[in-house]
Amino acid sequence: xxxxxxxxxxxxxxxxxxxxxxxxxxxxxxxxxxxxxxxxxxxxxxxxxxxxxxxxxxxxxxxxxxxxxxxxxxxxxxxxxxxxxxxxxxxxxxxxxxxxxxxxxxxxxxxxxxxxxxxxxxxxxxxxxxxxxxxx
Amino acid sequence: xxxxxxxxxxxxxxxxxxxxxxxxxxxxxxxxxxxxxxxxxxxxxxxxxxxxxxxxxxxxxxxxxxxxxxxxxxxxxxxxxxxxxxxxxxxxxxxxxxxxxxxxxxxxxxxxxxxxxxxxxxxxxxxxxxxxxxxx
Ligand code: SF4
Ligand code: SF4
Numbered sequence: 001x002x003x004x005x006x007x008x009x010x011x012x013x014x015x016x017x018x019x020x021x022x023x024x025x026x027x028x029x030x031x032x033x034x035x036x037x038x039x040x041x042x043x044x045x046x047x048x049x050x051x052x053x054x055x056x057x058x059x060x061x062x063x064x065x066x067x068x069x070x071x072x073x074x075x076x077x078x079x080x081x082x083x084x085x086x087x088x089x090x091x092x093x094x095x096x097x098x099x100x101x102x103x104x105x106x107x108x109x110x111x112x113x114x115x116x117x118x119x120x121x122x123x124x125x126x127x128x129x130x131x132x133x134x135x136x
Numbered sequence: 137x138x139x140x141x142x143x144x145x146x147x148x149x150x151x152x153x154x155x156x157x158x159x160x161x162x163x164x165x166x167x168x169x170x171x172x173x174x175x176x177x178x179x180x181x182x183x184x185x186x187x188x189x190x191x192x193x194x195x196x197x198x199x200x201x202x203x204x205x206x207x208x209x210x211x212x213x214x215x216x217x218x219x220x221x222x223x224x225x226x227x228x229x230x231x232x233x234x235x236x237x238x239x240x241x242x243x244x245x246x247x248x249x250x251x252x253x254x255x256x257x258x259x260x261x262x263x264x265x266x267x268x269x270x271x272x
């Protein structure tokens with residue numbers, strides 16, 4: 001039987017600004033239904049956890065979801081675990097769309113929630129590409 | 137000059153409601169309850185080894201806010217060379233409020249919001265204890 005590994009989706013923690021909240025919420029949307037067959041891990045575990053957590057990106061092709069150009073999730077995963085299969089930079093994406101969030105880091109506006117849904121679709125595309133690469 | 141604001145850093149765990157509760161409580165403290173006394177920053181910056189973020193935790197009074205017994209906020213601050221001046225754990229809060237059962241992760245439900253508000257008051261008290269208005 002050929003059991004395919006799941007795809008990992010890991011968000012930055014993003015406490016500094018609303019972009020971090022958007023990346024977190026978009027990642028939750030992925031897990032909750034957009035691609036419910038994905039898995040995640042709390043990013044701080046890459047440094048604070050044990051070697052099991054550090055094997056995450058080796059076990060699962062992983063898509064990083066970052067709030068800004070600092071790309072903390074992508075860099076941390078690549079430093080501790082292995083190369084990411086793909087990455088999403090929220091700041092860049094919103095700039096490309098010519099959009100700006102209107103809520104706060106604590107409370108997203110209705111428009112922000114729509115952005116998060118749209119971002120989740122972008123993440124889903126990367127997840128599907130990672131899966132296709134896996135299938136060869 | 138040393139930053140005299142108390143640095144509150146939540147783990148922002150993404151798998152269960154507890155990380156969301158710690159995160160929301162932190163934002164309530166730094167943006168609403170104690171904006172002049174408390175600040176936060178991205179824990180992920182510490183995970184990926186950002187030098188400015190490391191310096192900030194080394195030079196600040198730090199409150200770690202953790203969602204589960206793995207205590208990622210505390211551990212990452214300590215690994216970065218910071219000192220934990222106060223530690224707040226969502227699990228302790230749950231023990232003291234057994235009637236409240238948060239279930240939603242992405243957007244907190246009523247019980248989650250109540251717990252986040254209680255936690256915010258606890259963190260604000262810690263900030264008041266620690267804040268001196270001057271350098272560490
Ligand atoms: S990528 Fe940007 S928003 Fe996300 S944790 Fe890093 S600094 Fe914060
Ligand atoms: S302390 Fe627990 S909930 Fe928080 S980031 Fe670590 S593993 Fe996740």
